[in-house]
Amino acid sequence: MSTETPRLDPALAAGNRRPAAGYRATHFKWQLDEGVATITLNRPERKNPLTFESYAELRDLFGQLKYADDVKVVVMAGAGDNFCSGGDVHEIIGPLVRLKAPELLMFTRMTGDLVKAMRGCPQPIVAAIDGVCAGAGAIIAMASDLRLGTARSKTAFLFNRVGLAGCDMGACAMLPRIVGQGRASELLYTGRSLGGEEGERWGFFNRLVAPEALQAEAAALARDLAAGPTFANGITKTMLHQEWAMTIEQAIEAEAQAQAICMLTEDFTRAYEAFVARQKPRFEGN
Incomplete structure (x- = not known):
């Protein structure tokens, strides 16, 4: 089991x-x-x-x-x-x-x-x-x-x-x-x-x-x-919306945190492994 x-x-x-x-x-x-x-x-x-x-x-x-x-x-x-x-x-x-x-x-x-x-x-x-x-x-x-x-x-x-x-x-x-x-x-x-x-x-x-x-x-x-990295796309949409009310400094820090979260996703790993294998990545949104 x-x-x-x-x-x-x-x-x-x-x-x-x-x-x-x-x-x-x-x-x-x-x-x-x-x-x-x-x-x-x-x-x-x-x-x-x-x-x-x-x-x-x-x-x-x-x-x-x-x-x-x-x-x-x-x-x-x-x-x-x-x-x-x-x-x-x-x-x-x-x-x-x-x-x-x-x-x-x-x-x-x-x-x-x-x-x-x-x-x-x-x-x-x-x-x-x-x-x-x-x-x-x-x-x-x-x-x-x-x-x-x-x-x-x-x-x-x-x-x-x-x-x-x-x-x-x-x-x-x-x-x-x-x-x-x-x-x-x-x-x-x-x-x-x-x-x-x-x-x-x-x-x-x-x-x-x-x-x-x-x-x-x-x-x-x-x-x-x-077919793309839908979790990351959702983060992009959130940041596009929220950064309207931010200074440039606040936006850069918020994007640093958001991108670090996206780097923890399996889609990010899939993209790297597909690149190494010279294949197109298959994203799953996680």
């Missing part, structure tokens, strides 16, 4: 490992295939708007993904020819004008919590953006780690068009870090649409692909990431 100590105590695993394989989505499509989870907003007849229910389910799902070791990468997509038109005019905007401050704050905190959950989950998020990407849809794209677009993409942070400030769901903090302060200011003050080619030039999109190839390209990128 083997006396080898289990790599992870079952009691510890029970509270911190919750596979997502059995998850059943209610307000969007969900698919999990070989470590790649695909979330598809699925109201194409309305350009995939969000509702109170879909906001809450997305927030809760991304919060759960930090425990899901069977999910390595997430792809965010929209059904049909559009990504997401933002909050549903009839199911969200209409009800909001009748609410009082406590309920309005409940809503805005819920939407902000979705972004915090997206940034807090360790899995890289790849957004596949075609057609309309507006309002909260633009925020979801912004909160993703990588963005693939098309030439016909139209991204608009259109909050001022409906009488609201551009400071929504972290936009004033995150968007300038992606496209720069001046360009972010233009988008948030005017609410105008950012076309696909312009978005690629500005750095909002990592690259553009043909509309008919968008889903396949996003899936291929996700598979490449899923």
Whole structure:
């Protein structure tokens, strides 16, 4: 009988490992295939708007993904020819004008919590953006780690068009870090649409692909990431997010500690042994 100590105590695993394989989505499509989870907003007849229910389910799902070791990468997509038109005019905007401050704050905190959950989950998020990407849809794209677009993409942070400030769901903090302060200011003050080619030039999109190839390209990128050192990728995502609030000296020390932890992983050893053997490493995320 083997006396080898289990790599992870079952009691510890029970509270911190919750596979997502059995998850059943209610307000969007969900698919999990070989470590790649695909979330598809699925109201194409309305350009995939969000509702109170879909906001809450997305927030809760991304919060759960930090425990899901069977999910390595997430792809965010929209059904049909559009990504997401933002909050549903009839199911969200209409009800909001009748609410009082406590309920309005409940809503805005819920939407902000979705972004915090997206940034807090360790899995890289790849957004596949075609057609309309507006309002909260633009925020979801912004909160993703990588963005693939098309030439016909139209991204608009259109909050001022409906009488609201551009400071929504972290936009004033995150968007300038992606496209720069001046360009972010233009988008948030005017609410105008950012076309696909312009978005690629500005750095909002990592690259553009043909509309008919968008889903396949996003899936291929996700598979490449899923085949990589996923524990280390999670550390990279954490540091990219946390270092926004650090000085250079603090960031260098934090990265020294983070990298030392990654050097303890079996993936690091596998990479070295594969290099010595002149082979491609097979990472397992541990």
